[in-house]
Amino acid sequence: MRIGVIGCGKISSIYFKNLTQLPQTEVVRCADLDVGRAKEAASRFGVPAAGTVDELLDDPSVDLVVNLTIPAAHVEVGLAAVRAGKHVYGEKPLAITTASARELLAEASTAGVRVGSAPDTFLGAGLQTARALLDEGAIGTPLSGAVFMLSPGHEHWHPAPDFYYQPGGGPLLDMGPYYVTGLISLLGPVAAVSAVATSGYATRRTPQGREIRVEVPTHVAAVLEFEGGASVTATFSFDVPASTIPHGIEIYGSDGTLVVDDPNNFGGPVLVGGRGAQWREEALRTPWSADSRGLGVAEMVEAIEAGRDHRASGALANHVLDVMETIHTAAERGARLPVASTCPRPAPFTGLDASPAR
Numbered sequence: 001m002r003i004g005v006i007g008c009g010k011i012s013s014i015y016f017k018n019l020t021q022l023p024q025t026e027v028v029r030c031a032d033l034d035v036g037r038a039k040e041a042a043s044r045f046g047v048p049a050a051g052t053v054d055e056l057l058d059d060p061s062v063d064l065v066v067n068l069t070i071p072a073a074h075v076e077v078g079l080a081a082v083r084a085g086k087h088v089y090g091e092k093p094l095a096i097t098t099a100s101a102r103e104l105l106a107e108a109s110t111a112g113v114r115v116g117s118a119p120d121t122f123l124g125a126g127l128q129t130a131r132a133l134l135d136e137g138a139i140g141t142p143l144s145g146a147v148f149m150l151s152p153g154h155e156h157w158h159p160a161p162d163f164y165y166q167p168g169g170g171p172l173l174d175m176g177p178y179y180v181t182g183l184i185s186l187l188g189p190v191a192a193v194s195a196v197a198t199s200g201y202a203t204r205r206t207p208q209g210r211e212i213r214v215e216v217p218t219h220v221a222a223v224l225e226f227e228g229g230a231s232v233t234a235t236f237s238f239d240v241p242a243s244t245i246p247h248g249i250e251i252y253g254s255d256g257t258l259v260v261d262d263p264n265n266f267g268g269p270v271l272v273g274g275r276g277a278q279w280r281e282e283a284l285r286t287p288w289s290a291d292s293r294g295l296g297v298a299e300m301v302e303a304i305e306a307g308r309d310h311r312a313s314g315a316l317a318n319h320v321l322d323v324m325e326t327i328h329t330a331a332e333r334g335a336r337l338p339v340a341s342t343c344p345r346p347a348p349f350t351g352l353d354a355s356p357a358r
Contacts, residue, residue: 007068008032008041016045018294031056071168089116092177094317096168115314120296122185124266125284139253145232153238170216171236182263195222197331200239319343
């Protein structure tokens, strides 16, 4: 399927690298508000055409738009793609509000096109191996769990970090999608949440001395209650100078514990521990352990052509966004709140039909 990429910033490089190599996808055009940056990306990755966003949307050769713009532009660009009759797959989060996400999904349904969304890391070898172990009963009945994403903030490494501290940013909406999506792939949809949220600093300072005003919570501690009965504590923070707690997911079952590596990654290790913490590392069940961002696009293409549901779907991304939005609301109200939406647990993923193992 012929792909047009909108947004040629930092994250785009890995998408270009993978989408120009997968046999399911052919990148035929890219665009950016900075046309020079789009042309540079096209030259670097062998993309035939580059230019403005309008030129890409008007190009009849583009079947599917990969939207890599900043979160505040996700719905605007997504709607433009849908109205141009194109499928769209966007970077996370799907939108910065569930209301705008529902608008995008409704218009896509009316237009007869698909919406997909990152993260697609849950399709990787680590989380898919963990999923298989859970389904096989390796730790018995899942009862509870814990996740941590603790960092000092993105201004220490990102060349343009401002949007991380504006509406649509913060640790929950930025990094939370990896963890919440991973948890839903393991445990199914979320029924209710409770939370507290704070901001440790009124402003942030880049290494160059520039100040950034903080407009969103930068430390969020939540409890997620899943429809299947398990509950998971989750902490997302840009306020932690240093920590020994690894970024990962732990699931505690009736007969053991399952640990999977950082869900921002595609690989492992995956550990299973019994009583007394006797750990064993499990062999990864699928080959997708390298940084395979864009795998969700390729799987979506196969699903469209096969007439089946794709896994990194708009429905999944909308539920993830709803969970995160409800966490923020629960923190503001000091209340336990139900999550209004739900979604199917994505089907297990063993690989693409027509591509070599990675």
